[in-house]
Amino acid sequence: MGSGNSKGEDKLPTEHKMRARIRALTDGAATGLAVLSTVLVVAPLIAIFVYLLYKGASSLNLAFFTEIPKPEGELGGGMANAILGSAILLGLASAIGIPIGIGGGIFLAEFGRGTKLADAVRFTADVLNGVPSIVMGVAIYGLIVKPQSHWIPFSGHFSAFSGGVALGIMMIPTVCRTSEEMLLMVPHAVREAALALGVPNWRSVLSITVKTASPGIITGCMLAFARVAGETAPLLFTALGNQFWSTSLNEPIAALPLQIYIYALSPYDDLHRLAWGGALVLIVLIVLAVSLVRYVTSRGVLKGAS
Amino acid sequence: MFLRRRKSVCPGHEAVERLFAQGFADACASFCGLVTSCSSLPGSLRKVNVNVPEIHISQAQLQAEPGPPEGQRPADGQPPAKAAAVEASAIRRFLLSRGNSAITDLGFHWLMVLCALSIFGIVVLIAVELVKGAQLSWSTSGLDFFFRAFVDPDTKLPMYWDPVNGHFSALPFVYGTLVSSFLALLLAVPLAIGVAVFLTEMCPEALRGPLAFLTELLAAIPSVIYGLWAVFVLVPLLREHVNPLLQQLLGWTGFFGSDNPTGLGFVAAGVILAVMILPIISSLTREVMTAVPHSQREAVLALGATRWEMIRMGVLRNARIGIVGAVILGLGRALGETMAVTMVIGNTPEISRSLLANGTSMASVIANEYGEATTDLHFSALTEIALALFIVTIIVNALARVLVWVVTRGAPARVN
Numbered sequence: 001m002g003s004g005n006s007k008g009e010d011k012l013p014t015e016h017k018m019r020a021r022i023r024a025l026t027d028g029a030a031t032g033l034a035v036l037s038t039v040l041v042v043a044p045l046i047a048i049f050v051y052l053l054y055k056g057a058s059s060l061n062l063a064f065f066t067e068i069p070k071p072e073g074e075l076g077g078g079m080a081n082a083i084l085g086s087a088i089l090l091g092l093a094s095a096i097g098i099p100i101g102i103g104g105g106i107f108l109a110e111f112g113r114g115t116k117l118a119d120a121v122r123f124t125a126d127v128l129n130g131v132p133s134i135v136m137g138v139a140i141y142g143l144i145v146k147p148q149s150h151w152i153p154f155s156g157h158f159s160a161f162s163g164g165v166a167l168g169i170m171m172i173p174t175v176c177r178t179s180e181e182m183l184l185m186v187p188h189a190v191r192e193a194a195l196a197l198g199v200p201n202w203r204s205v206l207s208i209t210v211k212t213a214s215p216g217i218i219t220g221c222m223l224a225f226a227r228v229a230g231e232t233a234p235l236l237f238t239a240l241g242n243q244f245w246s247t248s249l250n251e252p253i254a255a256l257p258l259q260i261y262i263y264a265l266s267p268y269d270d271l272h273r274l275a276w277g278g279a280l281v282l283i284v285l286i287v288l289a290v291s292l293v294r295y296v297t298s299r300g301v302l303k304g305a306s
Numbered sequence: 307m308f309l310r311r312r313k314s315v316c317p318g319h320e321a322v323e324r325l326f327a328q329g330f331a332d333a334c335a336s337f338c339g340l341v342t343s344c345s346s347l348p349g350s351l352r353k354v355n356v357n358v359p360e361i362h363i364s365q366a367q368l369q370a371e372p373g374p375p376e377g378q379r380p381a382d383g384q385p386p387a388k389a390a391a392v393e394a395s396a397i398r399r400f401l402l403s404r405g406n407s408a409i410t411d412l413g414f415h416w417l418m419v420l421c422a423l424s425i426f427g428i429v430v431l432i433a434v435e436l437v438k439g440a441q442l443s444w445s446t447s448g449l450d451f452f453f454r455a456f457v458d459p460d461t462k463l464p465m466y467w468d469p470v471n472g473h474f475s476a477l478p479f480v481y482g483t484l485v486s487s488f489l490a491l492l493l494a495v496p497l498a499i500g501v502a503v504f505l506t507e508m509c510p511e512a513l514r515g516p517l518a519f520l521t522e523l524l525a526a527i528p529s530v531i532y533g534l535w536a537v538f539v540l541v542p543l544l545r546e547h548v549n550p551l552l553q554q555l556l557g558w559t560g561f562f563g564s565d566n567p568t569g570l571g572f573v574a575a576g577v578i579l580a581v582m583i584l585p586i587i588s589s590l591t592r593e594v595m596t597a598v599p600h601s602q603r604e605a606v607l608a609l610g611a612t613r614w615e616m617i618r619m620g621v622l623r624n625a626r627i628g629i630v631g632a633v634i635l636g637l638g639r640a641l642g643e644t645m646a647v648t649m650v651i652g653n654t655p656e657i658s659r660s661l662l663a664n665g666t667s668m669a670s671v672i673a674n675e676y677g678e679a680t681t682d683l684h685f686s687a688l689t690e691i692a693l694a695l696f697i698v699t700i701i702v703n704a705l706a707r708v709l710v711w712v713v714t715r716g717a718p719a720r721v722n
Contacts, residue, residue, distance in 0.1 A: 023612050030614035034508055037500025038517065041588070044581050045524050048535050055538075103421025111415055112422065121422045123707070124429055130635075130703035131432070131696060132642025134669045138676060138692040142435040169428055176425065200407030202414035230528020233644040233669070237677040257530045261645060264534045272538070279531045290526045294519060 049283075056280025059273040069243055069259075075270050079278050081245050085160070085254040086229070088247060089239060092164025093171055093228055098221050101175025102210075105217070108176070109183035110205050122180075125173040133170060137234035140166040145238060160246070160253035163239025167231060171224040178220025182213040219293045226289040230282060232257040256282050436696055439689030442682055443474065451690060452476050467655035467671070469679070474687035476694065478655045482572070482665040486647060487640040489576025489661070490583055495633055497580075498587035499622075505588075506595045507617050518592075525585035533649035536578040541650055544577070545569025549662055563660030570652040572661045578646045583636040590635060594628025594713045595621055631709025638702035642695060644669040668695050 063078045070077035104121065112118030140162050148156035186209050194204035210217065232255075235241075240252035241262060256278050263275035443451060455464040456473040465471070466478045501521060505514055549569060552562045598621050606620035622629070652664025653674055668691050679685045 023615065027612040027614040030503075030617070031508060034500045034504035037497040038504045041497055041501050041524070041584055042517070042520055045520055047539070048527065048531070051535060051539055052531070100421045100424055103418050104425055107418040107422035111418055117419075117422070121425055123704075124425050126707050127700050127703055128425060128429055130638050130642075130699050131429075132644065132669060132699055134642065134644040134672050135432070135436070135692045135696045135699075138439070138672060138689060139432040139435045141676070142439050142689070143431060172425060172428070176422075201411045202407070205414070226526055230530060232528070232530040233673060236673055240677070257528055257645075260534060261530050261649070264530075264537055264649065275534055279534050282528060283531060286526050286528070287523065290523060294522075 052276065052280055052283060055273075055276035059277040060280065064274070064277050068245060069274075072266075072268070072271075077274070079254075079256065079259055079274060079281075081242065082254040082256045082259040082278065083281070085239070085242065085246065086256040088160060088249075088253060089164050089167060089235070089255055090225065090229060092161070092249070093167035094221070094225060096165060096168030097171025097224060097228075098175055101172045101221075101224070102179045102217060104172065104176035105179025105183060105220075106205060106210065108180040110209065122177070125176050128169075129173040129177075132233070133231050134233040134236075136166050136170055137237055140169075140234065141237045154250050158238065158240035158252045159250055160239055161249040163235045163253065163255065164249070166234040166238050167228040170228050170231065170234065171221075174224035174227060175220050178223065179213070179217045182216030182220065183209055185216070186212045215296050219296050222289045222293050226286045226293075229286055229289075230257050232261050432696065436689055436693040440686060440693045442686035443690040444686075446683065446686075447474070450475075451687070452480060452694070466657070469675070469681065469684045472681065472683055474683065476668070476687070476691050478657050479666055479668040479671050479691060480694075481657050482651065482667040483641055483669070485572050485661070485665065486575040486579055486651065486667055487637055489572060490579030490640045491633065491637060493576060493580035494584045494587055494636060498584050498632075498636070499591055499629065501584070501588040502591035502595055503617055503622075506592055507613070507621065518589075521585045521588055524581070525589070529582065529643060529645040530649075532578055532582055533646035536574060536646060536650045540578060541569040541574050544574055549573070552662065560659055561661050563658070563662060565660070566652075566662050566664060568652065568664070570650055571663050572651065572665050575647045575651040575665070575667070576661075578650055579640045579643055582643060582646060583639050586639055587632045587636040590632035590710060591625070591629050594625040594632065594710065597628070597714045598624045625713060628710050628713030631706045631711075631713070634702055634709065635706035638699050638706060641702065642669055642699050644673050648673045668692075 063076060064080075065078060065083065066080050067076070067078035068081045069079070104125065108118050108122060112121070144152055144155050144162040144165060145158055146156075154161035190208055190212055191204060194208040195201070199208070235255050235258050239255055239258065241258045242252045242254040246253050260275045260278045260282070263271040263278070266272070447454075451474065455466045455475040455477050456468070457463070458465050464475075465473050466475045467473070505517060505521075509517065545568065549562075552573070553564045556562045557564065602620045602624055603616055606616045611619065647667050648670035651667055651670055653666050653670060654664035655666050655671070656664070658665070672688050672692055672695075675684070676688050679688060
């Protein structure tokens with residue numbers, strides 16, 4: 001469009017009409033394209049969900065949640081050890097990622113406001129957020145799995161600990177940035193009121209500011225949690241996977257996404273079935289977390305605050 | 307405009323703080339004799355004492371600034387601001403020595419700083435570890451690692467990746483990563499912009515929330531589930547229907563050769579990557595589009611533009627830098643994506659012209675071989691690939707952040 005505006009001046013009225021029609025048509029075409037692209041984007045999502053529900057629901061049974069995998073070639077078995085392993089890994093990751101993340105967020109929002117250091121930290125967190133998860137796996141392999149030293153706990157072999165650390169580090173930037181944003185929404189008057197009552201600063205931050213912003217901060221933590229819950233790449237050569245029950249931090253451990261990956265590429269139909277079941281469990285967990293987050297944020301717990 | 311808004315939030319706070327500090331300093335100054343002479347302080351003052359660190363901050367601000375505006379001073383006779391500051395600092399020292407919350411406050415402050423610094427520490431540790439690991443490979447082949455390959459003297463064919471004989475070249479991986487990522491961008495960018503335009507400018511209010519939620523959900527699905535879906539649904543679909551069509555229609559270009567019956571390959575990887583980066587690009591594009599002031603839209607509409615012309619001239623043109631940033635951010639994500647790509651790209655370290663051929667990518671070779679590498683050189687070569695990926699994604703992400711920031715930094719001004 002936008003071309004052919006000088007055809008001849010004697011046919012001005014028709015020219016105008018033509019242009020108006022072309023413009024209207026372009027407008028309609030653009031609207032149609034936008035709608036079409038939205039449909040095209042939503043389609044795979046619905047396709048994935050429907051297929052996942054259809055395949056996954058039929059493969060879920062009690063054994064799936066209570067049994068460990070059978071030896072290859074045997075039918076049946078479940079992913080109980082992978083579910084437990086994921087829970088342990090995610091618990092460890094949260095124990096590492098959430099406190100450090102929130103601490104970083106408090107620094108950015110309360111102490112470092114407007115300083116160069118805060119800008120640098122913010123930027124580094126964004127960069128860390130963009131680091132591919134596989135690179136994180138390689139780095140943790142080099143840091144914890146490979147070196148055999150007394151300084152580093154659980155070092156020298158594949159272990160649940162290294163997997164948890166990898167996931168925990170991946171949580172930090174997300175938690176940090178969302179906490180910062182939520183803390184910034186807390187009105188100054190609340191802080192001033194606390195300080196005017198003679199509350200020490202640390203106490204005011206912890207039990208006034210952080211508490212006011214806590215729904216938002218929890219939201220951020222759950223988002224980070226949902227994100228690392230499905231991470232596979234950093235676990236490939238840290239947690240490694242395990243066919244048996246294991247709760248030790250010192251040993252390789254199974255994880256749901258890892259198991260899905262291994263089963264998906266295996267040649268057995270029964271393992272494909274388990275992979276779909278695992279995928280359904282994982283996605284239900286994540287969708288629950290994300291919807292909860294959306295519910296909490298859309299209720300406007302903090303909206304009116306600023 | 308933005309600056310003014312930002313300030314308008316602060317003055318109330320600053321004024322209160324200043325007044326409070328000033329008043330307290332004055333009170334302290336007048337109580338000075340009392341404090342030093344009396345052994346026991348009045349209870350109320352004792353409570354106020356806890357606030358000393360806060361006053362410390364305010365006092366610092368006070369000293370940095372020329373002085374509080376005239377109207378904010380208490381009316382009764384008092385020493386000038388400078389004298390008050392000096393007085394207060396003496397009292398502060400006295401009060402600090404009484405063991406209040408200053409130490410815990412300072413400890414808390416530094417704990418938070420430590421948390422923030424640990425983010426630096428992590429990035430530095432990752433970088434150091436990768437550089438250390440890549441050293442062997444770097445000293446063996448240097449930059450040639452990324453650009454040249456060992457050629458077999460007998461067959462005259464390049465041997466890109468031959469762990470058994472110790473020949474390593476990252477060429478096919480770089481090629482595969484670039485091809486699959488750009489294919490993904492090619493598919494995803496028009497769609498993402500379409501979605502963003504629809505959601506911000508055209509969508510009925512009732513649909514907006516659910517649709518935005520759905521696209522966000524697309525971002526929350528783990529990559530391994532995308533891979534699972536791609537392996538069992540997308541790849542058969544491509545194999546049965548799409549690839550033959552592509553060969554028929556575009557086979558003459560040479561980009562769609564017909565020698566791969568599996569359905570895996572660059573096209574499959576590109577499609578699944580496109581699905582994965584779509585939500586990132588579209589949500590960021592939406593963000594920068596809503597940051598465009600409403601007055602721009604209104605002005606274009608007032609000149610008689612149709613809706614599309616308004617979007618094109620009023621919105622997209624103003625948001626273009628931010629959209630480029632969003633696209634680059636999507637590229638960063640695509641470059642580092644591992645699991646879904648590994649599952650569908652075919653994992654063959656070769657360079658072929660056909661997009662339907664099996665390929666491999668930087669991330670997938672690491673995922674496939676790192677756990678099973680045997681020789682030091684093999685490890686080192688894989689680590690060097692990881693390092694390259696790390697550096698490239700940092701550069702790409704930084705670039706994207708700067709571009710998005712350029713557009714959205716003035717966003718709050720839109721309210722007016």
